[in-house]
Amino acid sequence: MHPFTSLTLWLWLSASALFLPLGWPLILLGCGTFFALLLWQPARHRWRIIAWLMLPMAAGLWLIHGEWFAQLLTGDALKSSHPEFAMALWFKLLTVINGSQIWLQYVPTERFIRALFASRLPASFAYLLAGPLLLVEQLRQQLNTIREAQLARGVPLDGRFWQRIISLPALLFPLASNTLSELSIRGAALDMRGFRYCPKRTTLNPPADSQWQTLLRYGLILLILIEGGIALWW
Structure with a gap:
């Protein structure tokens, strides 16, 4: 289906x-x-x-x-x-x-995601819907890397419940900073691929x-x- x-x-x-x-x-x-x-x-x-x-x-x-x-x-x-x-x-x-x-x-x-890109929706709108889904795995990998780095620095991310709550900014701020710094790179990559140049995009399979x-x-x-x-x- x-x-x-x-x-x-x-x-x-x-x-x-x-x-x-x-x-x-x-x-x-x-x-x-x-x-x-x-x-x-x-x-x-x-x-x-x-x-x-x-x-x-x-x-x-x-x-x-x-x-x-x-x-x-x-x-x-x-x-x-x-x-x-x-x-x-x-x-x-x-x-x-x-x-x-x-x-x-x-x-x-x-x-x-393949269904979104293969549909009749405009390329910009389809990418807007699929963008968060495409970033989930990358954000998960970045979060694991940041967590290991903060644990190596001695941040009590695996401590008690209250210590984990206090240490959340040590995870969220670097994650947000990395995500915002990649916006220009993603925009340049989309421009190089001719994003929105064609009204309909094609997908594999x-x-x-x-x-x-x-x-x-x-x-x-x-x-x-x-x-x-x-x-x-x-």
């Missing part, structure tokens, strides 16, 4: 979850996407990311919209308590995050696309608009 097709499927799933009210369809959608992630072996390790995001969010929504915390502080019941709204918001975000984690596992970064996938993408976008109109009308 083309990366844009799977991305459109995730957008449709997320929009459908956002338009649904609190009820069994929304609960089944949130739990079903989570179980689908657990059943898919390559993406099973991502359940920890979802747990680290959703459990604190559930606690925060419960403290804000729950009556117990208000009674503990003021002694009175919270008049503006909306536990149904909090539960609906939590299940909607659960569905969106589950779908995003499945999509991230299904579509490798390199394949998505572009992801395979077909007419039915294109029709499916347009159909899903139209379906999102229809669902949004029905949700706003009712």
Whole structure:
């Protein structure tokens, strides 16, 4: 499947979850996407990311919209308590995050970058979208190099939690300085390659696309608009 097709499927799933009210369809959608992630072996390790995001969010929504915390502080019941709204918001975000984690596992970064450059998007806009993805691996390597250098200097980056927090500027400032110093080099490299000279760029080994996938993408976008109109009308 083309990366844009799977991305459109995730957008449709997320929009459908956002338009649904609190009820069994929304609960089944949130739990079903989570179980689908657990059943898919390559993406099973991502359940920890979802747990680290959703459990604190559930606690925060419960403290804000729950009556117990208000009674503990003021002694009175919270008049503006909306536990149904909090539960609906939590299940909607659960569905969106589950779908995003499945999509991230299904579509490798390199394949998505090739799809961007092989698409009909302008070269400048495609590079704007793919630029952060291209820099991730380079930033990771620079961060490892800076960390080893700071450890050799005696900076307690592997110490206690509070020491690591205090030592974060020793990592972030050199990383930001190196990134900014490379902007002129990257700009010169793009000018030498004739960046934006041609309206459409070509890539090696572009992801395979077909007419039915294109029709499916347009159909899903139209379906999102229809669902949004029905949700706003009712």
